[in-house]
Amino acid sequence: MRERLHVLVVGISISILFACIYVYKPTLFVFLENKTYDTLLRSTLKGHDKALPVIVDLDERSLSQLGQWPWPRYRVATLLSKIQELGATSIGIDIVFAEEDQTSPKQLQSSIKQELNINLQFQGLPDELKDNDALLAKALARGNHSLGYKLLTNQDGNNKTPCLIHPQNIIFVGTSNSMPKENTLFNAKGVVCNINTLAQAAQSSGFINTLSDIDGVQRRTPLLMRYQGKIYPSLALATLMQAFDKRQVIINTNSTGIESLLINDTLIPTDPYGNLLINYYGRGRTFEYISAVDLLSDKIPKEKINNRVVLIGTSATGLSDLRVTPLDAEFPGVEIQATIIDNILNKEFISRPYYAIAFEFLSILCWGIISAILLAYSRAGWSFILLITLSCGMWYGAEWALIYWSVIVLPTVTILTQFTNFSAITLLKYWQEEKKAKQQAAALVQAQNVTIRGLASLAETRDPETGGHILRTQHYVKLLGEHLRTHPKFKDFLTDDTIDKLFKMAPLHDIGKVGVPDRILLKPGHLTPEEFEQMKLHTVHGYKTIQTIEEDLGPNPFLFIAKQIIYSHQEKWDGSGYPQGLKGEEIPIPGRLMALADVYDALISKRVYKKAIPHDKAVGIILHGRGTHFDPDITDAFMEIHEAFRVIALQFIDQNSTAVEGSQLDHPATIDQDKVAG
Numbered sequence: 001m002r003e004r005l006h007v008l009v010v011g012i013s014i015s016i017l018f019a020c021i022y023v024y025k026p027t028l029f030v031f032l033e034n035k036t037y038d039t040l041l042r043s044t045l046k047g048h049d050k051a052l053p054v055i056v057d058l059d060e061r062s063l064s065q066l067g068q069w070p071w072p073r074y075r076v077a078t079l080l081s082k083i084q085e086l087g088a089t090s091i092g093i094d095i096v097f098a099e100e101d102q103t104s105p106k107q108l109q110s111s112i113k114q115e116l117n118i119n120l121q122f123q124g125l126p127d128e129l130k131d132n133d134a135l136l137a138k139a140l141a142r143g144n145h146s147l148g149y150k151l152l153t154n155q156d157g158n159n160k161t162p163c164l165i166h167p168q169n170i171i172f173v174g175t176s177n178s179m180p181k182e183n184t185l186f187n188a189k190g191v192v193c194n195i196n197t198l199a200q201a202a203q204s205s206g207f208i209n210t211l212s213d214i215d216g217v218q219r220r221t222p223l224l225m226r227y228q229g230k231i232y233p234s235l236a237l238a239t240l241m242q243a244f245d246k247r248q249v250i251i252n253t254n255s256t257g258i259e260s261l262l263i264n265d266t267l268i269p270t271d272p273y274g275n276l277l278i279n280y281y282g283r284g285r286t287f288e289y290i291s292a293v294d295l296l297s298d299k300i301p302k303e304k305i306n307n308r309v310v311l312i313g314t315s316a317t318g319l320s321d322l323r324v325t326p327l328d329a330e331f332p333g334v335e336i337q338a339t340i341i342d343n344i345l346n347k348e349f350i351s352r353p354y355y356a357i358a359f360e361f362l363s364i365l366c367w368g369i370i371s372a373i374l375l376a377y378s379r380a381g382w383s384f385i386l387l388i389t390l391s392c393g394m395w396y397g398a399e400w401a402l403i404y405w406s407v408i409v410l411p412t413v414t415i416l417t418q419f420t421n422f423s424a425i426t427l428l429k430y431w432q433e434e435k436k437a438k439q440q441a442a443a444l445v446q447a448q449n450v451t452i453r454g455l456a457s458l459a460e461t462r463d464p465e466t467g468g469h470i471l472r473t474q475h476y477v478k479l480l481g482e483h484l485r486t487h488p489k490f491k492d493f494l495t496d497d498t499i500d501k502l503f504k505m506a507p508l509h510d511i512g513k514v515g516v517p518d519r520i521l522l523k524p525g526h527l528t529p530e531e532f533e534q535m536k537l538h539t540v541h542g543y544k545t546i547q548t549i550e551e552d553l554g555p556n557p558f559l560f561i562a563k564q565i566i567y568s569h570q571e572k573w574d575g576s577g578y579p580q581g582l583k584g585e586e587i588p589i590p591g592r593l594m595a596l597a598d599v600y601d602a603l604i605s606k607r608v609y610k611k612a613i614p615h616d617k618a619v620g621i622i623l624h625g626r627g628t629h630f631d632p633d634i635t636d637a638f639m640e641i642h643e644a645f646r647v648i649a650l651q652f653i654d655q656n657s658t659a660v661e662g663s664q665l666d667h668p669a670t671i672d673q674d675k676v677a678g
Contacts, residue, residue, distance in 0.1 A: 011372020087306035092239030206238030476597035512542030
């Protein structure tokens with residue numbers, strides 16, 4: 001219960017944290033939301049078969065046949081006139097004419113006179129043809145043309161003379177708690193505009209700015225901007241209003257900013273800054289493009305232009321008017337203006353209303369908490385399946401909302417919250433399980449050790465005077481192993497893991513005594529040859545016992561060490577031991593170590609058949625057995641650390657059963673070592 005409470009606390013905390021992050025919008029989360037937005041647009045793309053604007057394109061072919069840009073403005077004037085003659089409703093020009101035309105005869109005369117001091121004359125050229133800008137101005141004055149200009153949001157413009165740009169007539173409508181209108185819309189700091197000759201001739205104008213997000217992608221665009229206290233329309237909005245002779249825009253505001261724009265009966269949803277989310281119909285060229293050279297060559301039938309909104313711009317790569325959109329990395333800027341006009345004419349908008357944002361915030365909290373509960377009460381596998389199901393459901397729900405409601409709902413942070421919950425809670429549960437497993441493993445090891453000691457004690461209880469023998473011998477073996485671990489002959493075998501196994505399995509060395517009759521095991525005198533043969537069988541009994549266990553459990557490194565200790569601890573270095581009569585290094589290392597530890601403890605301990613021998617006397621007997629009874633290297637190691645053996649013997653002393661402090665023997669000095677060792 002407590003562990004589940006911890007899981008719930010972690011899951012709920014993560015959900016609250018992500019809800020706060022959603023509100024404050026760090027850059028990484030904005031980036032992820034933008035990419036989710038792009039993916040949603042691509043996955044719900046419906047295409048478009050009723051595009052209303054048409055684009056007259058200063059394309060690569062036009063530039064190749066008629067010369068590089070900028071063209072003489074009399075040619076632009078001719079282009080405008082032809083478009084007007086073909087019945088265009090209005091014409092938006094996505095080009096800024098910021099300087100006078102230097103190819104005008106009048107300008108050429110002035111420049112050559114100033115630079116070369118030559119009076120250039122144009123014989124027979126009418127005065128009205130000497131100024132290309134005047135020709136273009138006349139063409140602009142004859143129709144519904146909207147010039148483009150650029151508003152600057154972070155720097156001043158480069159015009160030395162005041163710019164003539166056309167403000168928009170605006171009415172603000174809002175409730176009592178609406179944001180002050182001065183705080184709405186973007187404020188421009190400068191403008192790059194058309195020369196006054198052209199600006200005065202055009203009936204309207206609009207800024208060509210579009211808005212790039214932090215990743216450089218153009219997903220939205222301002223329809224209105226503020227400059228020097230007045231409000232100005234975008235080129236798309238100005239061109240559209242010229243087409244339908246509309247002069248007034250109503251701005252609906254609320255407490256967060258702008259909610260929508262109203263033009264006639266068309267309600268245009270915007271973000272709080274008056275930006276329209278552009279509903280792209282696909283990659284570039286989803287609209288009808290007409291090459292400018294074809295139009296100038298009178299190759300375009302009237303029905304292509306008649307009663308349509310026309311935009312003049314360029315798709316030529318060299319003119320650098322290509323933008324990045326969610327659907328295309330090279331999208332002509334003029335087509336963005338066409339898309340905006342088409343969105344408004346067909347009322348095909350996408351929006352992110354306040355309730356969508358509120359829904360996202362609540363879904364982060366609610367689904368985050370729900371996922372925490374599911375993770376707390378279910379297994380990781382089922383939790384992951386549920387998590388994937390919920391995430392897919394939210395994604396398809398977002399697609400459904402965009403397709404049928406045209407509302408953008410971004411499940412990014414909600415899904416991220418769930419996956420973070422899953423990762424964090426799974427790690428927490430893993431840590432809890434690991435902690436529990438460690439506790440269980442520790443308990444299992446403790447139970448294992450107690451079981452081993454219990455099995456060993458079962459044999460030792462046949463002789464009530466040897467209760468500490470188990471503990472002492474296992475510490476002797478460990479001490480010898482640790483001292484010999486750097487010895488060239490033993491270092492490969494005596495690893496930390498092996499020494500640990502030796503320590504745990506040493507108590508089982510005499511487990512086979514259970515099979516020896518009491519009349520032999522507890523006999524106070526010397527054993528007869530027949531009795532001694534019975535005593536020898538305790539190694540075999542013990543070996544078979546472990547062998548039986550191993551057959552049930554399968555190969556086990558602990559049992560392998562146990563078998564070696566049990567079966568070979570009575571072998572002697574000179575080959576006179578039992579049960580196999582192994583000699584020298586034929587004897588397994590665990591058996592050699594156990595042999596010395598067992599004999600030492602038997603010597604210093606009281607038995608029914610002998611008294612305890614003092615430590616120093618026992619050390620002498622061990623030394624005497626070097627090379628005959630015991631491995632010489634192990635004997636040498638014992639001689640270096642025998643005082644530590646004394647400490648262990650005192651630590652686990654049996655009352656009145658050991659003589660490590662060294663009283664004199666009061667029985668014959670000769671000892672039957674086979675009997676002692678057995």
